[in-house]
Amino acid sequence: MGEPRLPGTYLKEKEMYQLPGIVEHRPDAKYSFSAGQAVSRFLEGLKQGRILGKRCPRCGRVYVPPRSYCEYCFAPTAEWVEVSGEGEVNTAVVSYISTFRERLEEPEIIAVIRLYAPGYTGKKDEYEFPGIFHKLCGVKPEDVMSGRVIGMRVRPRWKPPERRVGSITDIECFEPVEG
Amino acid sequence: MRVALVSMGWSGFRPSVEELSFREMMFEAAMRAYEQAGIDPRRDVDAFISCQEDFWEGIAITDEFAPEPIGGVLRPTLTVAGEFLQGLAQAYMMVKTGYFDVVVVESHAKPSDVESMRGVFEMAFDPLYLRPLKAPNPHFLAGLMASAFMARSGVDREHLAMVAVKNKSNGLYNPRASHSARITLSDVLDSEPVVDPLTRYEIAPFSDAAVVAVVASEEAARRLTDTPVWIDGVGWSTEAGTGSMAWHDLGSMPSMRMAATMAASMAGISSIMRDTSFAEVEDRYSFAELMAAEEALTGDALEAARMLENGDFDRDGYYPVNPSGGSLAMGVAFEATGGARLLEAYLRLLGGGEEVEAGAERALVLSWRGIPTRTSMAVILSL
Numbered sequence: 339m340g341e342p343r344l345p346g347t348y349l350k351e352k353e354m355y356q357l358p359g360i361v362e363h364r365p366d367a368k369y370s371f372s373a374g375q376a377v378s379r380f381l382e383g384l385k386q387g388r389i390l391g392k393r394c395p396r397c398g399r400v401y402v403p404p405r406s407y408c409e410y411c412f413a414p415t416a417e418w419v420e421v422s423g424e425g426e427v428n429t430a431v432v433s434y435i436s437t438f439r440e441r442l443e444e445p446e447i448i449a450v451i452r453l454y455a456p457g458y459t460g461k462k463d464e465y466e467f468p469g470i471f472h473k474l475c476g477v478k479p480e481d482v483m484s485g486r487v488i489g490m491r492v493r494p495r496w497k498p499p500e501r502r503v504g505s506i507t508d509i510e511c512f513e514p515v516e517g
Numbered sequence: 518m519r520v521a522l523v524s525m526g527w528s529g530f531r532p533s534v535e536e537l538s539f540r541e542m543m544f545e546a547a548m549r550a551y552e553q554a555g556i557d558p559r560r561d562v563d564a565f566i567s568c569q570e571d572f573w574e575g576i577a578i579t580d581e582f583a584p585e586p587i588g589g590v591l592r593p594t595l596t597v598a599g600e601f602l603q604g605l606a607q608a609y610m611m612v613k614t615g616y617f618d619v620v621v622v623e624s625h626a627k628p629s630d631v632e633s634m635r636g637v638f639e640m641a642f643d644p645l646y647l648r649p650l651k652a653p654n655p656h657f658l659a660g661l662m663a664s665a666f667m668a669r670s671g672v673d674r675e676h677l678a679m680v681a682v683k684n685k686s687n688g689l690y691n692p693r694a695s696h697s698a699r700i701t702l703s704d705v706l707d708s709e710p711v712v713d714p715l716t717r718y719e720i721a722p723f724s725d726a727a728v729v730a731v732v733a734s735e736e737a738a739r740r741l742t743d744t745p746v747w748i749d750g751v752g753w754s755t756e757a758g759t760g761s762m763a764w765h766d767l768g769s770m771p772s773m774r775m776a777a778t779m780a781a782s783m784a785g786i787s788s789i790m791r792d793t794s795f796a797e798v799e800d801r802y803s804f805a806e807l808m809a810a811e812e813a814l815t816g817d818a819l820e821a822a823r824m825l826e827n828g829d830f831d832r833d834g835y836y837p838v839n840p841s842g843g844s845l846a847m848g849v850a851f852e853a854t855g856g857a858r859l860l861e862a863y864l865r866l867l868g869g870g871e872e873v874e875a876g877a878e879r880a881l882v883l884s885w886r887g888i889p890t891r892t893s894m895a896v897i898l899s900l
Binding site for chain 1: 541547
């Protein structure tokens with residue numbers, strides 16, 4: 339049996355838009371964003387399987403993904419640093435349904451990875467750190483829900499070089515470091 | 518208590534600043550302004566105002582991108598979804614409250630990032646009346662305004678072209694005027710109309726740009742600079758949205774007059790023409806400069822046209838209008854366009870740089886927010 343029907347006349351979406359008084363408009367809004375000095379080089383790096391960041395000369399903060407300026411010191415970030423890509427899961431979430439509310443075949447795990455950066459240890463409880471948003475693979479939803487993934491050591495799983503295009507999706511996902 | 522401009526910085530003013538992101542342009546403009554004022558934004562600025570619109574940016578809730586590049590992270594920052602000069606008015610009021618000594622105003626534009634400019638303009642059109650017409654070129658509104666302006670006032674077609682000739686060549690003295698050219702009246706009049714009567718010389722192209730101003734109370738300004746430029750008055754006014762624009766005379770723009778009158782009255786000036794020595798005004802279309810001159814300066818379009826023809830509005834004339842070359846030479850930078858007018862007036866008042874001449878003491882800045890708006894802003898500056 340389907341959903342119980344409520345009284346009244348049901349309208350299909352198409353019929354609704356034919357009603358007088360409703361004018362449809364689909365936006366035509368297309369952009370091509372200039373990535374700029376810092377992010378362009380970051381994207382080039384991804385194509386080569388490297389994760390690049392920039393260091394603030396004043397406070398030593400490392401920005402991954404890189405910024406041309408330090409948002410705390412308001413100083414230009416001159417020095418480039420390369421990080422290994424290894425890091426720890428800072429927070430993670432499991433999505434079971436899409437934005438349009440249909441159930442996903444496979445639940446999706448998204449995480450914030452706090453990246454290890456050379457010469458930058460930071461504090462455990464600091465507000466800001468070099469990090470990256472990405473998918474987490476090789477872990478079960480239960481590991482996320484139980485909180486076991488928090489602090490887990492992970493590393494990027496790269497796409498093969500011929501399939502990299504200079505995008506954050508050149509990294510397929512982050513996966514646990516064995517052992 | 519008086520309110521002053523302590524410094525201004527800029528970035529870009531080129532058709533395409535492809536090597537920088539909008540954030541890097543904001544940073545560059547902010548860095549210039551802060552360096553001149555000798556301030557550290559992390560310590561010395563009480564509030565930040567960014568003027569931007571989501572559809573220009575291609576980012577919804579783009580406010581959240583404002584703080585980082587201008588030093589505003591974890592500090593009081595707000596967005597004015599409008600023009601730079603509206604943001605300046607906001608800063609002026611905040612300083613006047615006495616709670617804020619130093620307020621930063623920022624606006625930026627990256628039109629070179631917008632691939633579907635017509636579609637973005639269309640989003641600003643009334644969804645019921647205007648969008649279904651599917652106008653192929655949003656400049657049609659400017660064409661309607663130009664025709665209505667000429668019909669009402671009796672200003673000649675040639676006068677519109679004279680504005681383009683004057684401003685395009687004024688720009689040759691201005692390093693920020695990428696769209697400058699030495700052109701003649703016949704170049705303009707003989708070229709094909711884009712939207713009749715306007716030719717391509719009379720429609721300002723776009724520019725990528727960022728502008729930052731440091732605004733301060735009198736006390737703070739005197740501490741930070743030897744050369745404060747005083748904001749004697751600000752004004753702004755809006756008429757009607759595109760849904761009701763058709764009921765209004767497109768050949769005049771009372772919002773320009775209201776904004777200018779408000780600023781002048783705040784500045785204690787009874788005649789802007791008499792009490793200021795030059796003006797940077799709206800000119801993203803040739804006719805708009807004459808309309809601005811009529812609404813804010815002469816009260817009569819034919820008188821404005823006569824002064825233009827006489828050379829009174831030339832950069833070395835009796836009363837220079839857009840000595841910088843205006844938008845026709847510098848380009849339209851979305852919400853930073855009025856900021857560009859302010860920047861040029863500020864620099865000219867200071868007499869700094871080889872492109873400006875000293876001697877002026879007071880200036881009018883007048884900007885319109887461009888099609889399809891009927892919103893105008895005015896500022897009176899003095900040395």
